[in-house]
Amino acid sequence: MANHHRITRAAYLESLSDFREFIKEHCKDLPGVTDEILYDLQLAVDEACTNIITHGYADMSPGSVILDLELHPHKLTLSLTDFGHSFEPSNTPTPDVSASIEERELGGFGLFFISQSVDEVDYEVTEDGNTMRLTKYLTEEKNDENRSPA
Amino acid sequence: MKTEVRHESDVTVVTVDGSVDALTAPDLARAIIDEIAEGRVDLVVDLTGVEFMSSAGLRTLLGAVKESRSHGGDLRIASTNPGVDKVLKMSGFHTIAKVFTSHSDAVASFGS
Numbered sequence: 001m002a003n004h005h006r007i008t009r010a011a012y013l014e015s016l017s018d019f020r021e022f023i024k025e026h027c028k029d030l031p032g033v034t035d036e037i038l039y040d041l042q043l044a045v046d047e048a049c050t051n052i053i054t055h056g057y058a059d060m061s062p063g064s065v066i067l068d069l070e071l072h073p074h075k076l077t078l079s080l081t082d083f084g085h086s087f088e089p090s091n092t093p094t095p096d097v098s099a100s101i102e103e104r105e106l107g108g109f110g111l112f113f114i115s116q117s118v119d120e121v122d123y124e125v126t127e128d129g130n131t132m133r134l135t136k137y138l139t140e141e142k143n144d145e146n147r148s149p150a
Numbered sequence: 151m152k153t154e155v156r157h158e159s160d161v162t163v164v165t166v167d168g169s170v171d172a173l174t175a176p177d178l179a180r181a182i183i184d185e186i187a188e189g190r191v192d193l194v195v196d197l198t199g200v201e202f203m204s205s206a207g208l209r210t211l212l213g214a215v216k217e218s219r220s221h222g223g224d225l226r227i228a229s230t231n232p233g234v235d236k237v238l239k240m241s242g243f244h245t246i247a248k249v250f251t252s253h254s255d256a257v258a259s260f261g262s
Contacts, residue, residue: 013173016172017169017171017173020169035232036236050172050204050205053172095241100246101215101216107209113240
């Protein structure tokens, strides 16, 4: 059985630290969660929340951001739900990290950092909101019984 | 996040403590840009007291490197937090700007 924790905050940048603290509070002492993994989780959640706050709720009243954390024996799942504008992840360009400073775009790292910090990223738009689901495995073994065969 | 600015000979050191995220990064940008506007174009941003930095902080640093170089100076980093280092490395920042493990080494590099 997975342990489940939830935090809901209004979509303001002031809420970012609450989401990071929530991750720290519930994940810091888990077996398999190193300082590096904890930073990865906080970074992925911070970037996802920042995107929701600055893009998802752009030009509309800030709604809610819901973070659901599920703790499984060998993996964590983090689901971020919002009710703002959705987006198409595959349309988001990957930043050129080898570009020179003159050629470089300053932004566009948010989704890239998320993808580098967790093992799986899924995004779903339904009538119940937009949900980005992030999965982080805590061991090298990824043969969870619930995973579908490739 | 707190920033403190001081001058060590010709180098401006901006010491940052706390978290640099989308909320706080604009304050860091302002602190750096104010110095460059005053003609202090050689800067060290000391991130050794930073516990968390997101892409918003990275964006600020990239912009600040560009700005200082466009005025004939440079911006160098001191960083020891492995998480902050990972953010810098993932973005290729190390290939663009110099990153040191102590602020004294970063300051001294301007004299060499």
